[in-house]
Amino acid sequence: MPDSSNSTSTVGVFDKLSLPLDGDSAEQTEVGNYFVANYPPFSFWAPEYKSAVMDVLDGPAANDTNLGVYFHIPFCRKRCHFCYFRVYTDKNASEINDYLEAGIREFEAYAKKPYLAGRKPQFVYFGGGTPSYLSVKQLQSLTDRMKDLFPWDETEEVAFECEPGTLTEKKLEALKEIGVTRLSLGIEAFDDHLLEVNGRAHRSKEAYRALDFAKTLGFDQVNIDLIAGMMDETEDNWKKCVDTAIEQDPDCVTIYQMEIPYNTTIYRDMKESGRISAPVATWPTKRAWVDWAFNRFEEAGYTVSSAYTVVKNPETTKFVYRDSLWEGADLLSAGVASFGHFGGVHYQNQADVDPYNEMVNSGKLPIFRSYATSPEERFVREFVLQLKLGRTSMRYFQDKYGVDVSTHYAAELGKLEDDGYFSKDGDDIVVRRDGMLQIDRLLHGFFLEEHLDARYT
């Protein structure tokens, strides 16, 4: 339903906004997920395909495939207004301990599977939610037990997501001690008004303090996450935020453009007030802001290393989890709602803590839905994900999948070249800056016909 009140309607989370709520028009940020996190889209995964993943797990070990281990911590201090994850803000220490126990039981069940026998993770990732919400004691116990089941002595990267307000010097020391190499700080913005109106739990003071602690501890990589186009963001604000991030001298900065998926507080309030567009910057504005940020970071010596990241030193700042996953590594993913895959079969766990705990405690793997990909779907998956890096080799797909990308996608690539989004450089497909700024929208054009218009939920 269009916004008949035309800019004056305010409700719930919109009450504290200082900018006026714009009317709806083309290019406004409407509700929906554009971000291509995986392929095929999640709406094609289904409970009836669960046996496919069990078949892989009961088959021979895949010693020639890299393995990643992921654990999902679904707890947060407060729910951000733009958050679309299933997170819990009301669990006590005992409930969190029960969840961690269930997670270990899940890892134990996987460790007995022939497909994983003797395999050691190349990378480990703690995501959420807020992994840094756990106490030092919980973190030490969890990681010790994970290491007993899947040793980390051959692990090249241990990535850990943090909410700045949950970090103390003691907790950061514990993370270093545990073996975390990539510390990712969900700072999102350095302006306290923006943090407040978007529902973040932390404030800038906590972000600066966490950055200071982290620098003294010498993590291999400290990453700052930023969001372009949060509610009430202005151009001036955004530029200050980027300059502040540069002053903080992180190894890497990840920038996402704000989107409004269906299960967010912002969407709920849009629905209640009858709006069809969110009170955030338009897509062209967000693209212009990210373009400005990329240029500014380049002037400061950073290199754009994907559609979302800039790195200070491309030689030393590696993304093992990203690059490995985008080249088809296996991912043992544990915890509520987590996404993993083995041997080309995707799976997702139960999305709520209670059924998750119940299934694990009754000796079952807590898988909710699954999808066995065809070779063609695996090719499309790797192709679209690798395009997010801004450059991909056609030879790679010829050698791995026997697909000549230039003829297979002749029409799509030709159109993107004509529009100035893509170009070719010898054997490489290059995504130009204009293409990088809207890569997720463009990637849908490479999907198989049956997956066009699918939702990422």
Ligand code: SF4
């Ligand atoms: S910190 Fe992250 S996971 Fe937690 S509520 Fe905010 S956006 Fe969601």
